[in-house]
Amino acid sequence: MDLLKRLLAVTRLAFAGILVIVTQCAAADDYPSRPVTVIVPFAAGGPTDVLARIVTVHMARTLGQSMVIENVVGAGGTTATTRAARAPNNGYTLIVGHMGTHAAAVPLYSKLAYDPQTDFEPVGLLAGTPIVILARKDFPANNLREFVAYVQANTEKLNAAHAGLGSVSHASGELLNSILGIRPTGVPYNGTGPAMNALVGGQVDYMCDQIVNAVPQVKSGTIKAYAVATQQRNPSLPDVPTTAEAGLPELEVQAWNAFFAPKGTPPAVIATLNAAVSKALDDAVVRKQLLDLGSVIPTPAERTPEALAALVRSEIARWTPLLTQNWH
Numbered sequence: 001m002d003l004l005k006r007l008l009a010v011t012r013l014a015f016a017g018i019l020v021i022v023t024q025c026a027a028a029d030d031y032p033s034r035p036v037t038v039i040v041p042f043a044a045g046g047p048t049d050v051l052a053r054i055v056t057v058h059m060a061r062t063l064g065q066s067m068v069i070e071n072v073v074g075a076g077g078t079t080a081t082t083r084a085a086r087a088p089n090n091g092y093t094l095i096v097g098h099m100g101t102h103a104a105a106v107p108l109y110s111k112l113a114y115d116p117q118t119d120f121e122p123v124g125l126l127a128g129t130p131i132v133i134l135a136r137k138d139f140p141a142n143n144l145r146e147f148v149a150y151v152q153a154n155t156e157k158l159n160a161a162h163a164g165l166g167s168v169s170h171a172s173g174e175l176l177n178s179i180l181g182i183r184p185t186g187v188p189y190n191g192t193g194p195a196m197n198a199l200v201g202g203q204v205d206y207m208c209d210q211i212v213n214a215v216p217q218v219k220s221g222t223i224k225a226y227a228v229a230t231q232q233r234n235p236s237l238p239d240v241p242t243t244a245e246a247g248l249p250e251l252e253v254q255a256w257n258a259f260f261a262p263k264g265t266p267p268a269v270i271a272t273l274n275a276a277v278s279k280a281l282d283d284a285v286v287r288k289q290l291l292d293l294g295s296v297i298p299t300p301a302e303r304t305p306e307a308l309a310a311l312v313r314s315e316i317a318r319w320t321p322l323l324t325q326n327w328h
Contacts, residue, residue: 041077043191076164103315128296144246211294
């Protein structure tokens with residue numbers, strides 16, 4: 001009798017396991033059957049928000065469902081990222097994570113409520129975004145060498161904008177400040193959109209920002225751009241020299257933005273989303289929009305979930321020593 005009970009129990013467990021697998025497969029086959037929420041961890045108008053909107057418009061057509069952008073601000077993007085990590089893992093909540101939320105935040109937040117490497121399923125890389133050194137339009141320096149000399153001589157009087165502790169603008173700004181040996185006053189905002197508005201308005205002196213956010217303002221002359229922190233000049237700002245050309249070769253940094261889903265999201269759903277991302281990045285209209293903003297479009301090999309997971313690991317390894325040294 002005991003043997004029969006055990007056999008029945010094992011049978012029930014096996015059936016339950018099969019039922020879960022069948023249910024997940026059926027859900028994946030129907031995916032998506034309703035709108036998908038895409039959490040952007042910063043205010044509307046910033047680089048992460050702009051990139052997400054460009055790519056999701058095309059993805060929505062591919063998936064046959066709308067993709068709804070939800071801007072959730074706070075704590076350098078970690079508030080939104082924590083929320084995304086705790087969302088149902090059914091593919092209907094994604095987050096646009098980046099160098100800040102999924103790398104720089106690790107050493108900066110001692111009680112970070114998520115682990116970028118274990119609490120998410122990587123979906124795909126959207127774009128690389130070179131970093132540009134920017135200043136208010138009336139900043140008293142005409143080139144990068146003059147900028148360096150001025151900020152080193154006047155660091156106590158200067159303030160630098162960023163999008164919150166651990167954001168891309170904060171981390172890249174800290175890298176610049178570390179190289180130059182300066183400690184200006186940091187002024188945090190709920191995104192680089194608001195931070196850029198402050199720079200344009202002359203309320204802050206300088207900042208490091210993703211090129212996507214800078215191109216329109218630099219071209220209109222409302223701010224100054226001293227250098228782009230990549231090995232080659234960027235086609236969207238061809239007159240702006242690289243940091244190496246301008247005399248600061250030590251500063252080389254490129255941010256990135258990517259889609260992540262909560263841990264445990266079915267592999268078939270991840271594959272569907274990844275295919276939609278890749279299709280968007282191959283579209284001529286999307287590519288032009290991204291390139292016009294200075295973005296670097298990832299190659300097919302760089303768009304895979306596996307490549308994104310490797311990128312997150314390498315970025316955590318890169319930023320942890322620098323930011324731990326400066327903030328702990």
